[in-house]
Amino acid sequence: MRRIPRDYLLNRLVTLVLTILIAATIIWIIPRLSPVDPAEIALGRMAAGAGSVANSEEILAQLRANMGIDQPFIVQYLKYISGALVFDFGLSTAAFPTPVSTLIMNALPWTLGLMILSLIITFVIGNLLGALMVWERSPKLVKVAIPAAMVFTSIPPILSGLLLMWIFAAKLQWFPLTGAYSIFVEPGWTWSFVQSVLYHGFLPALSIVVVTFGFWALGMRGLMITVQGEDYVKLAEAKGLRPRYILYRYMIRNAILPQITAFALKIGLLIAGQVLVERIFAYNGMGKLLYDAILNQDFPVIQGVSYVIILITALSVFLVDLLYPFIDPRIRHEAN
């Protein structure tokens, strides 16, 4: 095992911290450019619930104080940044007085579970199919069927979600239309609950897999073509190794390396795509939380969710940068 050079690690760490800091600052600035006063929105919500609200000026001032938006911008900003370090984003304005971190903690496991599951499935299937498209010994059927299937994978996940939902949930009624688990089971580590979660998660996961495997397959196809002409593959063939062995141990193993970098870069995009899928399936993850917050102009929640998304993406890129030389010994850690 080689060690990571200190300069390289430091360089990457600085980039990581800088990226997160700038992105977090941007998501803090953006809502403040909006002319909408969140306190007035909260008041409007109260008025809609109670018919009318007396002393609205006083309540507005109180709401502003609660939200901390009566203080100077610089104080607000420093509070936000120091809060972000410990995942404290204040209180939700729509679900007042629930802390944003509680809302996120309830939603995060669902999103991560759905994402990791669909990401692994799509990565394995996509790369394997992409490799088989190039491999000389694949059956003809594979070489025709996969490109044909890929035509349907170039649609956005939201549309595949709609189609799957219409066919399997509305028409055939094999799967439930909405939700992450049945309302009739108690959440907990029981078999019936796990079963319900898997049952409800199947269609959302499938709608992500269906539209993303083409991306991996296409990338893998290009990489495999490059690998095919390499000397070490010819040598392996000349040695008389079994073709299947050559495919897995020589060709796929070498071709897949750049895909791993793409994997990290893809995570952020996937979360964004998943927001849409979660909305369609009313799946209670980060996507739905973000969407509802957007509808309610609930800026603390929007900021909190965006920050977590930023963190996950930036960290995954950082980790791949660090780990890549271990996966591919030809690449060395280099500062810049």
Next chain:
Amino acid sequence: MTSQDNIPPTRAERKQAKRLKRFDNPWMNPKLLWGAGLLLGIIALGIFGRLVWNLDLVFTGSSPLKLPPLGFENLRRQPGVLDHPLGTDGGGRDLLALIIIGAPNTLFVGLLASLIGMSIGIFLGFSAGFLGGRIDDVIRVGADVMITIPPLLILVVFQSAFGDVTLTMMALLIAGFVWQSPTRLIRAQVLSMKQSGYVQMAQLSGASTGHIMFREMMPNLVPYLFGSFIASVTTSIVTAVGLEVLGLGPQRIPTLGRTIYEAINAGALIQNLWWWWGIPTLLLAVIFIGLLLINLGLDEVSNPRLRKLS
């Protein structure tokens, strides 16, 4: 069937040989042509549809509600059978008129966003790769930052600031998220090109930076630029449609995504009004298939090894 070595070519084979010869120019790639054809078809739908179809039907809700497309009803629609060949939505708006306006709109957002994104990408990618140093660092961190920020967030503020967004604003916004991929690509290409002989020769001969960048290096980047452009059109349309389906796009301009959003909100999935969201989805699929074919075609044009495979 297995050995055809000594059999004279059949008519079909001769025909194919002739066709191959005609398409000897790599740019006459069938995939590329089919893809371009599909997209031109969408543009033609927008242009010629306008001439033959009454587009006011998009805005008048006076037609019968939830009318299925021609051939899917129980044929009781006797008077004016051809009034609404693709049916109407839950508000009595004609779906044919909706897609004549909506499909080119969707394409417009994708193309405009990518054009802007590409221009930014070419400029920044060249600067980062060619000049290097601090400028390179700043651009790289900037690209990293933009990858991590969700576009949803920025659109929300746009909307609350302006009340509604136009197609052009939507395109501008999305352009802010599609520049980093071409930037990365061009930077990497420029870095490797800088080492090549002809660029170093030009530098030695005292050519200006601008000359080297645009006259020496740019022509070699063209295949990559095309591929990257098409990829960013796809990303832009996926983003735009995604936002529209969430109800976050333009609210008064008919687009394919907006129509799907209205269908979902009205419960079209459960009420089995499949054409309401199905027809816009189908058109989107045509657009994406067209873009995919162009991308595959461009791959084959720029990578001769791929041509053997197909």
